Amino acid sequence: MVCGCGECSIDSHAVHHTFTRCSPGISVSSVNGIFLLDNVQYRIHLNTFRRVNSMGHKMLDDSSAELSASAKAKKRGNRTDERIHSEIYSAIINHQLRPATPLHEDALANAFGVSRTIIRKVLQQLSHEKLVELIPNKGAIVARPSIEEARQVFEARRAVECMLVEKLAATISNADIDRLRTVVNAEAKSLEQGDKRRRLQLSGDFHRELASIAGNDVLRDFVNELVSRTSLIIALYESPGAVPCSYDEHKEIVEALERRNVETVVKRMEDHLRHIEAQVDLSDLPARVDFKTLFRPLTPAT
Known part of the structure; x- marks a missing residue:
């Protein structure tokens, strides 16, 4: 294979390749289809290894665009996770979601318009922060500290x-x-x-x-x-x-x-x-309740 300038040959069986003529400063290493270009890994096929460098030579084609799109999509996904985390976090600490409130994945996914996978990831993060409790076979609830x-x-x-x-x-x-x-x-x-x-x-x-x-x-x-x-x-x-x-x-x-x-x-x-x-009542003993004061006798049925 050769690069876009037509003069830099690349042996497809070699482990290390260097563009000696058109881009002498660029070094490429490959193992099993994974390329390291300027310390960034790419998984691409040898016969599509082209792009346009600063001198106008083609060395990497659409693969770079696909990688860029993938990186942007991942960044958008991270922002979505952060926004959902922020909103649930705020709702908990501002007492909009009370302790022991169930956090159903389906309902949250529907409310935010995202997948359950994203909601599950956010709930796991909140669990690490001690704000959510994950109960096996039951799901998540807002944490209830003892x-x-x-x-x-x-x-x-x-x-x-x-x-x-x-x-x-x-x-x-x-x-x-x-x-x-x-x-x-x-x-x-x-x-x-x-x-x-x-x-x-x-x-x-x-x-x-x-x-x-x-x-x-x-x-x-x-x-x-x-x-x-x-x-x-x-x-x-x-x-x-x-x-x-x-x-x-x-x-x-x-x-x-x-x-x-x-x-x-x-x-x-x-x-x-x-x-x-x-300002909080952390007494161990339950409060003594006078049930006669709290409740009235039922009127006997006639």
Whole structure:
């Protein structure tokens, strides 16, 4: 076989080929029909190995177009997965989907207009993030954290986020302070507008922003997971009449960070997280119910 210039011969039995004349800088290796061109793998047939290079010579034909189309389709598929994940994720942490809500693949596929395969992939990802529980032979439900798990989540948050603000007190920039203030101001506005869902979202965003500013990707991902699981815990165990997470406490944390006061900011964060935990009922014993007060006797049938 020869390339498009007609002078660079390629032995179809060789393992390594080099275009010596028209494109001396391009090296091609092939094994069992898999070609490595400039470190990119292609599975193509030898007699279609042509394209137009910068000098106008043909070296790779329609195979490159097919590969490009395949890559674009894969990219679109990834964007679809991300959008569906984002919407289900938001519905869970904003309490639109309550704990133990069934997540039927058929219904979700129909709602999003996609295949069950895509929905299954998204549900598996949410399961890894501890927001969805996959039950063998039954399907998926929104996760329902146990009381012990809830306690462990709050304990982990106190350890991790107090350490996080202690670190930030020594490293945070004025620009980062402004980022945090933007979130707190948005929280105040959502409170004024009575937008509980928006306020709940921003409350979690404040803690996620702190973790992002710290610059530790592992720590950021862990805090993101803990904050999301806290939202589920609140949806499941929130005490009647509980006061939502106070944006004033977020404001105090930002002010302590701005003053670079390590002791104060750590105390502010610990008090804040304990306040959140106090809004949920994690008692082990079931509440005692007076059934005579709750129910009235049935009128005897006549």
